[in-house]
Amino acid sequence: MNRIMNDPNYVVEDMLKGFVKANADIVSATGNARVLKYKNAPIANKVGIVTGGGSGHKPAFIGYIGKNMCDAVAVGEIFSSPAAAAFLDAMQAANAGRGVACLYGNYAGDNMNVKMAMRKAKAMGIEVKTVVANDDCASAPKDELEKRRGVAGEVLMWKVGGAKASMGADLDTVIAAAQKAIDNTRSVGIGTAPCTIPAVGHPNFTIADGTMELGIGHHGEPGVSVEPLATANEIAEKMLKLILPDLPFAAGDEVVVLLSGLGATPVMEQYIVYNRVEEILSEQGIRVHRAYVGNYFTSLEMMGVTLTVMKVDDELKQCIDYPADSVGLKQL
Amino acid sequence: MNRIMNDPNYVVEDMLKGFVKANADIVSATGNARVLKYKNAPIANKVGIVTGGGSGHKPAFIGYIGKNMCDAVAVGEIFSSPAAAAFLDAMQAANAGRGVACLYGNYAGDNMNVKMAMRKAKAMGIEVKTVVANDDCASAPKDELEKRRGVAGEVLMWKVGGAKASMGADLDTVIAAAQKAIDNTRSVGIGTAPCTIPAVGHPNFTIADGTMELGIGHHGEPGVSVEPLATANEIAEKMLKLILPDLPFAAGDEVVVLLSGLGATPVMEQYIVYNRVEEILSEQGIRVHRAYVGNYFTSLEMMGVTLTVMKVDDELKQCIDYPADSVGLKQL
Amino acid sequence: MTIKNTEAGRIVQDLIRTIHENAAYLSEIDGKIGDGDHGINMNKGFTICEQRLADQEFSLSDGFAVLSRTLMEDIGGSMGPLYGVFFDEMSIACADLQEIGAKDFLVMLQNALAGTQEIGSAKLGDKTLLDTLIPGLEAYSAALDAGKSFQDALKDLQAAAKAGWQSTEGMIAKIGRASRLGERSRGVLDAGATSCYLILNAMADSILRMLAASK
Amino acid sequence: MTIKNTEAGRIVQDLIRTIHENAAYLSEIDGKIGDGDHGINMNKGFTICEQRLADQEFSLSDGFAVLSRTLMEDIGGSMGPLYGVFFDEMSIACADLQEIGAKDFLVMLQNALAGTQEIGSAKLGDKTLLDTLIPGLEAYSAALDAGKSFQDALKDLQAAAKAGWQSTEGMIAKIGRASRLGERSRGVLDAGATSCYLILNAMADSILRMLAASK
Numbered sequence A, B: 001m002n003r004i005m006n007d008p009n010y011v012v013e014d015m016l017k018g019f020v021k022a023n024a025d026i027v028s029a030t031g032n033a034r035v036l037k038y039k040n041a042p043i044a045n046k047v048g049i050v051t052g053g054g055s056g057h058k059p060a061f062i063g064y065i066g067k068n069m070c071d072a073v074a075v076g077e078i079f080s081s082p083a084a085a086a087f088l089d090a091m092q093a094a095n096a097g098r099g100v101a102c103l104y105g106n107y108a109g110d111n112m113n114v115k116m117a118m119r120k121a122k123a124m125g126i127e128v129k130t131v132v133a134n135d136d137c138a139s140a141p142k143d144e145l146e147k148r149r150g151v152a153g154e155v156l157m158w159k160v161g162g163a164k165a166s167m168g169a170d171l172d173t174v175i176a177a178a179q180k181a182i183d184n185t186r187s188v189g190i191g192t193a194p195c196t197i198p199a200v201g202h203p204n205f206t207i208a209d210g211t212m213e214l215g216i217g218h219h220g221e222p223g224v225s226v227e228p229l230a231t232a233n234e235i236a237e238k239m240l241k242l243i244l245p246d247l248p249f250a251a252g253d254e255v256v257v258l259l260s261g262l263g264a265t266p267v268m269e270q271y272i273v274y275n276r277v278e279e280i281l282s283e284q285g286i287r288v289h290r291a292y293v294g295n296y297f298t299s300l301e302m303m304g305v306t307l308t309v310m311k312v313d314d315e316l317k318q319c320i321d322y323p324a325d326s327v328g329l330k331q332l
Numbered sequence C, D: 001m002t003i004k005n006t007e008a009g010r011i012v013q014d015l016i017r018t019i020h021e022n023a024a025y026l027s028e029i030d031g032k033i034g035d036g037d038h039g040i041n042m043n044k045g046f047t048i049c050e051q052r053l054a055d056q057e058f059s060l061s062d063g064f065a066v067l068s069r070t071l072m073e074d075i076g077g078s079m080g081p082l083y084g085v086f087f088d089e090m091s092i093a094c095a096d097l098q099e100i101g102a103k104d105f106l107v108m109l110q111n112a113l114a115g116t117q118e119i120g121s122a123k124l125g126d127k128t129l130l131d132t133l134i135p136g137l138e139a140y141s142a143a144l145d146a147g148k149s150f151q152d153a154l155k156d157l158q159a160a161a162k163a164g165w166q167s168t169e170g171m172i173a174k175i176g177r178a179s180r181l182g183e184r185s186r187g188v189l190d191a192g193a194t195s196c197y198l199i200l201n202a203m204a205d206s207i208l209r210m211l212a213a214s215k
């Protein structure tokens, strides 16, 4: 494939430089080349919000740095956890003395690097608590919630945690809100074409033409089934069939929906799927409080979509509706 | 390729339904299924802003409906001009009695359908004036400006026209500002992989692996040269080499830069190109007032990027910096 | 000799049938140097028009008005506005007439040409539908000037439109999609010129049939 | 018998050389059931550490501290924190010692294991580097309990670590990337267990050389 880059081993560095140049109104570089922060962070008297993860998921993770969103982000190689020092430096960059909420996704490397960073942060007197997103309900059975991966639901977790922190809540309250957000969130992805890690040069998984993989992970982790490519309407149905009974969602619920493309799937197709998603939810008496459709959490040029549904109560609605100003999510 | 859709002949219909459902806080449907409008349009005492074009360019065109942006948009089939009646109905939907600025791109079909709509609008007593974007400097020589196509520079034209109208300007002033915006804007695209019209089912142009097409149009219109795939830095240099002498841009100028992916190119790669674009501009003494990097004007799942540079004065800066709230461009 | 506006709605039905019958042919021609959709575009518009006119009595001016409105509402691209304005002008020019004579038909064609050129800005020799329309109209006008009958003038129109259409084979496209191909656009007929010939020819045939019947 | 902390920095240099020499082999093993980057990840960290230590005098505890910091700063993924905490604990456990004896080395290994397990939550039999580390450490501990010398205990460590490493071939991966493969992960060695054997083996060889020289 025709990738636009310079040295494949430095795509993350080159991207970060461009990102900081283009978005200087929101983000700043820090002393650690693998940590970006909100230009106003640390914000006096506010709980700091930190996240981090591998690169290749634009706008995640750095695109969610901003006002009422994340204060600092640790950046890893493509699809690979940031180093512990990057998480630690992000925690320091976000810390204004009221503690730091580290809201990240359930991947082995991230778990280990965050733990490592927390050991050091503790030694430095920074209080850090975590919420580990595990919204991908196709990644493990319901009785093994702790094995489930975090996917696009992380965006809603950051939105809720970021808003709560900006409202002035203390660390435990921010953590509780972000945890409530992810506990009420379920996601599932379908993949229709793989992607290639630049330094590797060929896809490390395959999706045959005419097929799709239901339940695929954000890095191509195997899903629950490989099936013939279905119509957009059928895809919406299949995804909701996994999502709705899992929480479960029920008639009378209000939800926030996030439908993200995986990178190369035209936004047009995402709206075609969303059209049926909304119809099914309506048919089942579930009201969509707010919908986000677009490339919110991608995997390089993978094709496919992820569907995320979060059940909301008044507290979560208030957080979701709170303004935000980040590159990837702006809300007035 | 694995496209996510229902009936390929109804992708536009299905997409529009999903779009209206997901973005009801900003857009409304109208009596014409091929016209969407800002939910508050027509806005009393404001010049209406209308645009329109073929589908497949998300977030263009309907994604730029919103506050201080476009009031109504005519929607065509994939890569095909909207019908004259759609333009006419959009004009009516946007008209609050102070006239309508129809700001669209220079394509034969659009030109004819807008003209046709204007004949009818005139008969109905609606005053319509136009600005026809021709920012693609690779599409015709400089002495044939009227033959040049409109590409991603249209986004900046809508931003300027939309802001000016919201500031209370009359039709001639809005038109003059939008015309000034596009007259000071130059774009060029490079393509690295083609796209497929859903109802056709195979790409209607090719870009061989290992090559790129410099100057390619938004529908795969042939560019100025097919070359071996260059590095991101070289691509930035090649694009600026076409853009900068054309206006020309010179040391001391302030510019707004818009770098858009063509659909399937990861945003990471766009920032890698932007990094070098900004460096070159700096080296040449050109200051970037504001940068937009992301998928602002796409062509289904085409790969490649378009680079747009607009020279700004105080008036254009004021319009660009004005707040906006549309699906594709939100600015606080 | 004249035809009655109220009775001439069948001309529109003849046009619709002609486009139906030639849809595949039109797309085939467009496929050679265009994007292969001319027949689809035309047939879509004419089919929707047929549905709108179904089970109705309508005059020629009303039939043209519905056809024009359909093209402008339901098909975008280039054909919507070009044939849209063509039939709009045809309709307006005969809307107030009960009887349509040779001169009236001349005015209808002249206005249609003017509208089409206003919208499309193409000239003779650009390899478009105007290369059928302009020679056809000129031959018809010249025939009337020379004192020929309505019928003979219509036959001159048909012959000249056909020659004009065929002349597009030798032309280089100067406008529209095919103009990018330059010299490579030579050697094939133009799609729009083809549909325009089919339309003018069918229209003339219909009128000739009506004139023969009213004798 | 003891080694001098100030003079034992060379152990770290020996480790770096060992990883350099085996980088391709480690990636090759990782390629079979992992993503083929274990050698790249390890070599990147150890190379940066080598640059940081170049032209410097450093003790064993300082060398381990720099190695740990480098792994945690410059390589993310799993290896950064796992070996990062491993060498961090090794360094802390000997930081205040001038002489490092057999018991001291035991404490160093015990703390390294505890840290690695705290971070990684893996158990014996999960097909990870712990399947080298745990048996190695247990053999070393048992040897000391049995009254064996530092040297003999180190040799027991080497033998048990090797056996532990090789036992991973028959295991199904329960954690990490390969755990998705289930039964398919059996039949190949584990990459991390391999690097862990190389590290423990090289470390023991270095100490044995230093002990022999100080006789």
Ligand SMILES: Nc1ncnc2c1ncn2[C@@H]1O[C@H](COP(=O)(O)OP(=O)(O)O)[C@@H](O)[C@H]1O
Residues within 6 Å of the ligand: B108, B109, C030, C034, C035, C036, C037, C038, C039, C041, C042, C077, C078, C079, C082, C119, C120, C121, C122, C127, C128, C129, C130, C175, C176, C177, C190, C191, C192, C193
């Ligand atoms: N400006 C114009 N004036 C007159 N005819 C035109 C013009 N542009 C294009 N045409 C005609 O349109 C025809 C192509 O029509 P069609 O295939 O339906 O549209 P498109 O080119 O949008 O696919 C051409 O063969 C040509 O005759």
Ligand SMILES: Nc1ncnc2c1ncn2[C@@H]1O[C@H](COP(=O)(O)OP(=O)(O)O)[C@@H](O)[C@H]1O
Residues within 6 Å of the ligand: A108, A109, D030, D034, D035, D036, D037, D038, D039, D041, D042, D077, D078, D079, D082, D119, D120, D121, D122, D127, D128, D129, D130, D175, D176, D177, D190, D191, D192, D193
């Ligand atoms: N939780 C864990 N505890 C101990 N070792 C682990 C753990 N997870 C993975 N490993 C080790 O890491 C090795 C793979 O390392 P490497 O290839 O560098 O990382 P990655 O899997 O991120 O590509 C595995 O062979 C295994 O021995």
Ligand SMILES: [Mg+2]
Residues within 6 Å of the ligand: B080, C035, C037, C077
């Ligand atoms: Mg066409």
Ligand SMILES: [Mg+2]
Residues within 6 Å of the ligand: C030, C034, C035, C036, C037, C038
């Ligand atoms: Mg065509």
Ligand SMILES: [Mg+2]
Residues within 6 Å of the ligand: D030, D034, D035, D036, D037, D038
């Ligand atoms: Mg690996």
Ligand SMILES: [Mg+2]
Residues within 6 Å of the ligand: A080, D035, D037, D077
């Ligand atoms: Mg790896």
